[in-house]
Amino acid sequence: MFVLDKHGRPLDPCHPARARCLLASGRAVVVRHTPFVIRLRDRVAADSTVQGVEAGIDPGSKHTGIAIFRAEGGARTGLFSIQLNHRGGKIRDKLAARAAYRRGRRSRNLRYRAPRFSNRAKPEGWLAPSLRHRVDTTMSWVDRLSRWTPVRAVHVERVAFDTHAMSAGKPLEGVEYQQGTLHGYEVREYLLAKRGRKCAYCGTSGVPLNIDHIHPRSRGGSDRISNLALSCVPCNQTKNAIPVEVFLADRPRTLAKVLAQAEAPLRDAAAVNATRWALWRALASTGLPVHTASGGRTKWNRSRTGAPKSHTLDALHAGELERVTGWPSTVLIVKATGRGTYCRTRPDRYGLPRLRLPRTKQVKGFATGDLVQANVPGGKKAGVHTGRVAVRTTGSFNITARHGTVQGIHHRHVRLLQRADGYAYNTQGEADVTARSGNWSDLLGSVMIGALPHEITSDTTTNTVYGSLL
Known part of the structure; x- marks a missing residue:
């Protein structure tokens, strides 16, 4: 539960049962409905011992996970989880429709309209509105959570290899310096998300999956993401160096699906890659300590704790940690809907008001x-x-x-x-x-998050983590 003192300054979160007692006794009042925030009438932050919490962020193209947790030593205990759903796709579609209306007006036999300005150069660091929206909404929620709870540090996942963090102080040279001990984790995690965590050829899930070249390397296939697929062990051994058109000759629908997935654009990956530095700079401007780590490090942490895959749990496992003692039982889904529109008309398909x-x-x-x-x-x-x-x-x-x-x-x-x-x-x-x-x-x-955290125990070894895709 988010708790504020009598002057509106954040205090340490409390348990929902404690909040119910404070509200029932009249010592607290409700400040906000969702997320639920209360304000104490008889408490001042200066007279209280505030331990503080930390925030984890897992940025994504369509969804961003945010976790508020208490860190004691190397252990983390999740208190609050938010999945922020962006509307970048809708913004992109709206801008494309506006551009189409403008092109249509230029091609019609209408009166000449002088240009409003002649210099259309974009400033340095400019991001498209659909990409800027992802940064702005994430920062908006970081600012909100900082007003409701005493955030001491921020851990953010950045799409980059952490080449030296896992080397135990050992100097890296040659191939080890270029790849690091987390080499391949970003590629594998992307393929797992892109292929739905199942075999691309037979559709089997819940089994160990290998990375397979759709067009075999022995026949000129490359290591590009578009040429990689997930395959179970039997399909991988049966296909071997056979061209995919021959291997799936008797299954034309599966062949068409595999080729269509291979040609899918890397739009989501490009969006995350384009906004990662802008988000880092925005977080650094808040004055809070910002710690970055790679997506491979996050997955390695989840594999050690046995946590399932989700945006909020990725945010909880971002950065350096030894163990996770619990995570929230529910997640608050926050969907960006916008604040309406300035336009007071609705156009038809020709761009005229209807x-x-x-x-x-x-x-x-x-x-x-x-x-x-x-x-x-x-x-x-x-x-x-x-x-x-x-x-x-x-x-x-x-x-x-x-x-x-x-x-x-x-x-x-x-x-x-x-x-x-x-x-x-x-x-x-x-x-x-x-x-x-x-x-x-x-x-x-029901709404508030933080009750009944799951206890996590895991004795997974590092070798098992690196040797499995599950």
């Missing part, structure tokens, strides 16, 4: 995107519905909850929980919170 939107965005004190709770006493829609609202000028709103969208709820049944902040919230791994009554006692038991 309808106009109202100038005022608030209706009866509510705006689209607000987190609300509707208590409908009777009728077909009777019950409690908690979710994001879409307002209508008629006063009849639509509420999108986890179980679906409920339409036509009158505004007099709606109660505001939290103003729209450009994000939609959901939980994963616990009961559906939106079906609950929504009071703070139920919310602490």
Whole structure:
């Protein structure tokens, strides 16, 4: 639980049961609904012993994992996990549509429009809006978490080889200096994600997988990512140096799928690679100590602790650690939705306006995107519905909850929980919170993360980790 003192300064997080007692006794008040934050009325940070926490970040193209954990020595205990879903793809599509509208206007027989400016040079360090969005949203949540909890350091995964960290102080020379002890981990992790962690030829999963060249190296195949696939041991031995067209001649659908995956663009990898330095510079500008590590180091840590693959657990395992004593039982899913649009018209396929939107965005004190709770006493829609609202000028709103969208709820049944902040919230791994009554006692038991952490024990050796792809 995030806790603030009476002046709004962050204190150490507490257990949900402790927060319930503080709220019930009147010593604390609710500051924020999701993530749930309370403020103590009788506590000052200067009079308290604040140990502090650390944050781990696993940046990605579509999703970014953020973990808040307590570090004691080399052990980490996960307290809070967030999966941040970016909207870079939607931004890219919107910009492409705008460019198409502009090209269409230039080709029509319209009046001449003088250029607004003649210099279109981009400044140094410029990122495309879809890429800048990934950096800005990640930094926005780092800033929020720093206001709600005393973050002392940040560990971020960077897409680069950590060539010397695992060498135990041994000087690296020649091939070892170029590759390092984590050589191949980034390639293998990318293939596991790209191929769905199953054999590309027979579809078997849950077995040891080898890296196979789609076009054999003995026949001129390269080591590029586009020519690599995951293969189980029997398929790898059977295929050997046979061309993939001959090996899958009797399975044309599988052949077409393998070739299509091989030609898939490296868009996601390019997005992460383009934003990694911008994110590092932004994190360094906060004044917090920033520690970087490679994705191979993160996977090696997960293999030692036995943790499954996820963005939030990757964030928890980023950097140097000895063991992980527990991680949260649920994850808060944060989806970037934006704050609406300045455009008050909707164009048709030719770029001409087809309808106009109202100038005022608030209706009866509510705006689209607000987190609300509707208590409908009777009728077909009777019950409690908690979710994001879409307002209508008629006063009849639509509420999108986890179980679906409920339409036509009158505004007099709606109660505001939290103003729209450009994000939609959901939980994963616990009961559906939106079906609950929504009071703070139920919310602490379901939405908040940090209860019932999983104990992790593992005796996996380093040789087993390096010798297996699972």
